[in-house]
Amino acid sequence: MTPQELSLYIKAEAKCLGFAVCGIAKAGIVPREEMKRFTEWTDGGNHGTMSYLERNCDKRENPALLVPGCKSIICVAMSYAQPATPRNRLHLSRYAQGKDYHKVLKDRLHALLKSINEATGAGGRAFCDSAPVLEHYWAEQAGIGRVGLNHQLIIPGLGTFFFLGELFIDQEAEPDTPIEHNVCINCNRCIINCPTGALTKTGFDARKCLSYLTIEHRGDLPEGTGEKMGNCFYGCDRCNASCPHNGNYEPQTTNELLPAEELSAMTDEEWFTLSEERYKRLFKESAVERAGYAQLIRNINEIKKLR
Numbered sequence: 001m002t003p004q005e006l007s008l009y010i011k012a013e014a015k016c017l018g019f020a021v022c023g024i025a026k027a028g029i030v031p032r033e034e035m036k037r038f039t040e041w042t043d044g045g046n047h048g049t050m051s052y053l054e055r056n057c058d059k060r061e062n063p064a065l066l067v068p069g070c071k072s073i074i075c076v077a078m079s080y081a082q083p084a085t086p087r088n089r090l091h092l093s094r095y096a097q098g099k100d101y102h103k104v105l106k107d108r109l110h111a112l113l114k115s116i117n118e119a120t121g122a123g124g125r126a127f128c129d130s131a132p133v134l135e136h137y138w139a140e141q142a143g144i145g146r147v148g149l150n151h152q153l154i155i156p157g158l159g160t161f162f163f164l165g166e167l168f169i170d171q172e173a174e175p176d177t178p179i180e181h182n183v184c185i186n187c188n189r190c191i192i193n194c195p196t197g198a199l200t201k202t203g204f205d206a207r208k209c210l211s212y213l214t215i216e217h218r219g220d221l222p223e224g225t226g227e228k229m230g231n232c233f234y235g236c237d238r239c240n241a242s243c244p245h246n247g248n249y250e251p252q253t254t255n256e257l258l259p260a261e262e263l264s265a266m267t268d269e270e271w272f273t274l275s276e277e278r279y280k281r282l283f284k285e286s287a288v289e290r291a292g293y294a295q296l297i298r299n300i301n302e303i304k305k306l307r
C-alpha cells in the first residue's frame, strides 16, 4: 500500500469501528517549545499529586521510545456525549456513565491495529491515557481539532465531549494537515462557568478542578469544596457543557458507553444511602471503580451535608 492508500484504509476502518474522527500525524520528536510548556505546567505543581505526569519525559518527547521505528501516529476520537442530568439531581460526569473508556477505546484500537497489520504487516501500540503521550499535541498535529481555553480538544462541528486514543505504527501513512485557525472563539464561557477558578485565560490548575478533587484527590476535600460542587459528586462537566461548540451535540450511541438503566434511574435519596454492594453493582467495569467506594461516599457526603 502507498502512504495515501494506507491513510484511506485506516480512516475507513476507524469509521467502521465507531470512531467519530480519525486523523494521522507524521511521528517525530515533539518540538522543544511544546515540551517546555508541558514541563513548566508540572514544575508549577499544577498537576497536583498526579506525579506520573512528571515521569518519562523522554518517551513523551520521542514516540520512537514507545514504538521503535514509529512513523505515524493515528489519533481517534469517540464521543461520550450524554444528555445532561436534570439540574436538581446529583450528577455523575458524563464520561463515567458507561463502561471504562480505557478498555472500550483500547479494544477498538487493538482491532484497528490488527486490521492494519493484516493488510500491511505494520506493528504498533495502542494508547488511551495509558502512557506518556502528549495526546492534545498529537491530535492537533493529526488535524482533528484544536485545544481551546477550556484545555480540551475542540473538534470542529462536533464539540469537546470526546475520548481520545492513539495508535503508534511503524509504517508511513499520509499525514493530515493541522487546523490553522483558532477553533475556540474566546467567548470565556468555560472560564466564567468554572466554579473554582481552575481555568483562567492563561492556564489550568488541576489542583482546583473538581474533576481532580473528586476523582484523583485522596483524603479529605479542601474546605468549601461542597459549595462549589453543587450537584456534581464525580467530575464536573461545567466547562464542557457551557462551550458553544457543544451546543448541538449528537448523543453518543456506543453501547458500552451508555449508562445502565439502574444508574440512570438513581434518585438523590438512593445516592445518599448508597451501599457498597450496590456501588459494586452500579460501577462494575466502570472507570468509577478506580476512585473506590469510600471516596465516592466522601464526595456524596460533601453535598449531603449542605442539603
Ligand code: SF4
Pocket (backbone or CB within 6 Å): 193, 194, 195, 196, 197, 198, 199, 208, 209, 210, 211, 235, 236, 237, 238, 239, 240
Ligand atoms: S471540570 Fe469544573 S472545576 Fe474543572 S475546570 Fe471544568 S468547570 Fe472548572
Ligand code: SF4
Pocket (backbone or CB within 6 Å): 148, 149, 150, 151, 183, 184, 185, 186, 187, 188, 189, 190, 191, 242, 243, 244, 245
Ligand atoms: S467556552 Fe468559549 S472560550 Fe471556552 S473553549 Fe469553548 S469556545 Fe473557547
